[in-house]
Amino acid sequence: MATKLTVPISEDEIRALKVGDQVLLDGVIFTARDAAHKYMIENFVRGTCPDAEKEIYEVLKAGLKGSVLYHCGPVVKKHDDGKYEFIAAGPTTSIREEPYQADVIGHFGVRAVIGKGGMRDKTLAGCKEHGAVYLHAIGGAATLIGECCKEVLDVYKLDFGVPEAFWKIRVEDFPCVVTMDSHGNSLHTEVQANSEAQLQKILAK
Amino acid sequence: MRDITQHLVELIKSTSSDLSPDVEVTLKRASKEEKDGSAAQGALLTILENVKMSRETDRPICQDTGTPIFYLWYPEGRSQRAFREQIQASVRIATERSYLRPNAVEALSGKNSGDNTGVDFPTIHFEEWDNDHLKVGLLLKGGGSENCGCQYSLPSPEFAGSRDLAGVRKAVLDAAYKAQGLGCAPGILGIGIGGDRATSMVKAKEQLFRPLGDQNKDRELDKMEKQLHREINELGIGPMGFGGSTTVLGVKMAQLHRVPASFFVSIAYMCWADRRKIMTIRDGNVTIESP
Structure with missing residues (x-):
């Protein structure tokens, strides 16, 4: 049975999730990929928020918490x-956000990141520290997930281009699997280690 | 000469929204082979449901409609320049109609052209042939899987890859292991052996047009394709990298002549959404088919 998660999500709800759990997500969330992560780090996390970016900073601070x-x-x-x-x-491949993700999670109080392919140690540590999880959506299942996006509420930084802008959306029953939990466990690390052992076995034949 | 822009738009729509039957059947079979109730099986069932929905609604199977790669085979006397203009016009229309995501961004600034055209974008390969009809192939090659592609120069001290088929095998296994689930496994591997760095990768991508169940005419390569298919699945990476027995749906290889000094193995990783179609235009009759 899938666990229902509704935004805003509490730390307790996140801590209760374990690798392998299936989740159905409801609520208002934001898309963000490469340009958006670089922008958040440079302007808000490390930077001092230039005047021109104040409005969107307020939107993200209020919208991303939980x-x-x-x-x-x-x-x-x-x-x-x-x-x-x-x-x-x-979803798009998440690993490109590895340098930024943990800091963005910590700065904005994000409770979950949805993507595909998983992320590495820095993000895993960030999830543990701040009480967040990595949710894996099914790569390529774009029509099906598009149907879960019930409403586009707003868009920010459209000058980044359609794929790279922040889209504020309301989702219903968005299906995901927890592949990195807030206790330091990662399905990706496990699968990689097993496959490496298998590879050595095959090469030794 | 008749303008083929509208036919090209139809080809793009079909390629983006209607997965080829050979891939769908293979995915279905895989969903039965994964453990009941596993994340791997769940992923494949979601994929199959998505494929059905996309076909029914003419919506893109995957939002990453990738680099549109066109292959044109045309009779003597036809203008490549005119085809190029019509292909560019067709991707603009297809982008407006949401069959394609605006995907062409300037390399350094990241500025999106908004209509899928740009410097050498989309990709077009031309080939004049002896037939008097026109054939157009289209592959929509997503970025996530493209990032898992790679090229080896043998010999490789890293994994003791020798300059022979045994070395090619080790290179392909290395690439499949390194890709994990990042290229939207279960993927399809197109492999070019030999050539120069550029032609080798072009040959690798051409292999993605082959039907999954076909046989390589080269018996030695055919045997290796089947062996690698089995061995990569033994890695246990599984759909989406969730763990499981379906890591690839197929492995397809071809060789090219090379200079004595070079021995390249180029690997094109295609995601499960192996979107490729072929359109034939003969005496005004247009057919769009899966390879």
């Missing part, structure tokens, strides 16, 4: 009334 970042560059349709719709919205 919420979720989704590594995703969607296909988006703009309707005649100006409203946006997610047409296809599967």
